[in-house]
Amino acid sequence: MTSSISPDVLAARLQRLRDQRPRVHCITNTVAQTYTANALLALGAIPSMTIWPEEIEDFVGAAEALLVNLGTFDSMRRNAVEAALAVAQERRISWALDPAHAEASPHRIGLARALLDREPAVLRCNRPEFERLFEATVDVGTVTRAAAKLGLTIAVTGARDIVSDGARTILLDNGHELLTRVTAAGCAATAIVAAFHAIEADSLVATAAALSSIAIAAEIAGENGAGPGGLQVGLLDELYRLTPETLGARLRMTAVRPEDITD
Amino acid sequence: MTSSISPDVLAARLQRLRDQRPRVHCITNTVAQTYTANALLALGAIPSMTIWPEEIEDFVGAAEALLVNLGTFDSMRRNAVEAALAVAQERRISWALDPAHAEASPHRIGLARALLDREPAVLRCNRPEFERLFEATVDVGTVTRAAAKLGLTIAVTGARDIVSDGARTILLDNGHELLTRVTAAGCAATAIVAAFHAIEADSLVATAAALSSIAIAAEIAGENGAGPGGLQVGLLDELYRLTPETLGARLRMTAVRPEDITD
Amino acid sequence: MTSSISPDVLAARLQRLRDQRPRVHCITNTVAQTYTANALLALGAIPSMTIWPEEIEDFVGAAEALLVNLGTFDSMRRNAVEAALAVAQERRISWALDPAHAEASPHRIGLARALLDREPAVLRCNRPEFERLFEATVDVGTVTRAAAKLGLTIAVTGARDIVSDGARTILLDNGHELLTRVTAAGCAATAIVAAFHAIEADSLVATAAALSSIAIAAEIAGENGAGPGGLQVGLLDELYRLTPETLGARLRMTAVRPEDITD
Numbered sequence: 001m002t003s004s005i006s007p008d009v010l011a012a013r014l015q016r017l018r019d020q021r022p023r024v025h026c027i028t029n030t031v032a033q034t035y036t037a038n039a040l041l042a043l044g045a046i047p048s049m050t051i052w053p054e055e056i057e058d059f060v061g062a063a064e065a066l067l068v069n070l071g072t073f074d075s076m077r078r079n080a081v082e083a084a085l086a087v088a089q090e091r092r093i094s095w096a097l098d099p100a101h102a103e104a105s106p107h108r109i110g111l112a113r114a115l116l117d118r119e120p121a122v123l124r125c126n127r128p129e130f131e132r133l134f135e136a137t138v139d140v141g142t143v144t145r146a147a148a149k150l151g152l153t154i155a156v157t158g159a160r161d162i163v164s165d166g167a168r169t170i171l172l173d174n175g176h177e178l179l180t181r182v183t184a185a186g187c188a189a190t191a192i193v194a195a196f197h198a199i200e201a202d203s204l205v206a207t208a209a210a211l212s213s214i215a216i217a218a219e220i221a222g223e224n225g226a227g228p229g230g231l232q233v234g235l236l237d238e239l240y241r242l243t244p245e246t247l248g249a250r251l252r253m254t255a256v257r258p259e260d261i262t263d
Numbered sequence: 264m265t266s267s268i269s270p271d272v273l274a275a276r277l278q279r280l281r282d283q284r285p286r287v288h289c290i291t292n293t294v295a296q297t298y299t300a301n302a303l304l305a306l307g308a309i310p311s312m313t314i315w316p317e318e319i320e321d322f323v324g325a326a327e328a329l330l331v332n333l334g335t336f337d338s339m340r341r342n343a344v345e346a347a348l349a350v351a352q353e354r355r356i357s358w359a360l361d362p363a364h365a366e367a368s369p370h371r372i373g374l375a376r377a378l379l380d381r382e383p384a385v386l387r388c389n390r391p392e393f394e395r396l397f398e399a400t401v402d403v404g405t406v407t408r409a410a411a412k413l414g415l416t417i418a419v420t421g422a423r424d425i426v427s428d429g430a431r432t433i434l435l436d437n438g439h440e441l442l443t444r445v446t447a448a449g450c451a452a453t454a455i456v457a458a459f460h461a462i463e464a465d466s467l468v469a470t471a472a473a474l475s476s477i478a479i480a481a482e483i484a485g486e487n488g489a490g491p492g493g494l495q496v497g498l499l500d501e502l503y504r505l506t507p508e509t510l511g512a513r514l515r516m517t518a519v520r521p522e523d524i525t526d
Numbered sequence: 527m528t529s530s531i532s533p534d535v536l537a538a539r540l541q542r543l544r545d546q547r548p549r550v551h552c553i554t555n556t557v558a559q560t561y562t563a564n565a566l567l568a569l570g571a572i573p574s575m576t577i578w579p580e581e582i583e584d585f586v587g588a589a590e591a592l593l594v595n596l597g598t599f600d601s602m603r604r605n606a607v608e609a610a611l612a613v614a615q616e617r618r619i620s621w622a623l624d625p626a627h628a629e630a631s632p633h634r635i636g637l638a639r640a641l642l643d644r645e646p647a648v649l650r651c652n653r654p655e656f657e658r659l660f661e662a663t664v665d666v667g668t669v670t671r672a673a674a675k676l677g678l679t680i681a682v683t684g685a686r687d688i689v690s691d692g693a694r695t696i697l698l699d700n701g702h703e704l705l706t707r708v709t710a711a712g713c714a715a716t717a718i719v720a721a722f723h724a725i726e727a728d729s730l731v732a733t734a735a736a737l738s739s740i741a742i743a744a745e746i747a748g749e750n751g752a753g754p755g756g757l758q759v760g761l762l763d764e765l766y767r768l769t770p771e772t773l774g775a776r777l778r779m780t781a782v783r784p785e786d787i788t789d
Contacts, residue, residue: 030293030556031559034446038491041445042444042445042490049293050335055336055368073578073581104588183567227763235492236491237493296557297558300557304708315599315600317633318634322630499755500753
């Protein structure tokens, strides 16, 4: 479970995802559904999105990974999550949790906390969400300890991503500032995190490969001076074009030494 | 009802759609709604999308064609379909059925089969959907016989589209391979199929004109080396710019001779 | 409340919106949600979109403006509007109403009329919606009198926008003809109208600054010959890039003299 995380390893996982084309079932918000589906397709995965009780078990049963995103949540999505998690647990497929602006709503924070007890492989969130969920400022120490305590991978993304499984913590510095000016980029990132869990059992490796892929694709898409509209379109193009070699060559990843994590 | 299907005839139907600007009511999935609306608008039709019981009868009552797509289906959509079909039947407007990944769910296959008994003018589907619906592999024979048996037009789309009304069967070879890497392209195609039924009573002609329009627009959009993001944007631009002359000139259509259809 | 409306004043409001980055809660239709969120983000505002009863009060409670759009309306949205308006009234935040194709449905016209009694700051609509709502053709007189009678700002948009608060009436002539060929542009415009109400108490000034911003961004985006796909993308880029100087320089605004308003 604790293989080394090198540029070559992440590059190889991108190739594996392309070869295996995993199915990812997404329970996600209506704002991000279309872009999430397009990002997964561009990368090489196959999305599905139904939340109807009559159908969701079949779709999750055919998927290799699951995303639960709490944006535009409602009663039907709550029921869909229960049905989906039951199938995911039975089939032992990994799932990723995205609390999607839970900082704005105590109710959504409560939902997110309850779901953290249902054994997600990974939590991908922004800084404000982490801070409300764990009542702590974001730094390598707080993220590492939260991951260790909960027994999962936590990725707090921003200008610099902090990713930890409790035992290993890494920093990722790729990306583009305009990602904060488009909707659904974070939601699509969590879907891609889920997709990599379909082809890699080491959750930290899967999460790092996923976040690097989307961040480097955004970086390349942003190099021609695109605004937020052009960046969204270019990000899909570059997710499609991204090669393992480019991923390996552009990756800016730093391993945090345990002694650098203060209590 | 069985006029000849020539490039000139299809080109003339595109001009007629542009002139008449038909209203198309779409009961479709939340992932494809926006792109479907944009594709219809770019082409020259006018979309509406409500599924609310209190409003759907008025909207279908003002429309000249109807789309029923089974993606992200739910109870509200099921009720909407009943209300919409009642109005469509009363007003004798044509409707198109898209089973949207029904191969993944026995329940959705059941829904699709039940709707095939409700006299759609046309079924537009992918290969896996056809194969599950009719328990047969896809070839000119199986598609032709299924169309003849059900008394409607069937279009199975892919690298090569097979389109048949049971009496006449044609092959269409335009398109672009990246269409499989964007969401909503197939759903939008079925909406455009519905739109052409608003201005053409011969369902095979309407279906061929619709599928050719979107396939040729995609072909042109893909010629500059776009990735999946650029293709989506360019497809809307080219649906808007497509002239009847370009449609006629680029069309790659083959009529299947009856003696070539094996039992 | 009746400050002068000059190009400099509108330009200054754009700068203020950029500086304050207001939160705008949007109860809007599923077709327009994504583009609306992207337009608000590109401009510099922060959108939220939930309609779930358990969460909406928290989200509206954290917002500085509210949008109510009647597209793809349903029971859940109706409940969401009630909860949102209660919070908006208590917190005295402004809200904008978009009747979204209400002309097609007597039921939706009824909803829109009932909501006009709930003290929106502004109604943004198209010509057919105004004509059905007020049973009058659109001209400076009918719009001015409707605004005066209801005590709110009314903006009827099209090739030429007519905007009035009953005391002052202006005409805005920026924009691009392809805006009629993309979905969600009008819905996004009303969201931007709501956003400017978060930073400007004079509703006519806020509405004029908002409509000018999106119209001039569209105008610039359309100058390179884009089709409807390219225009949508470019509009987001230009909303992001638009400077107060460009807004002021390109603005085509005419004040209607009271004596020119015929009874």
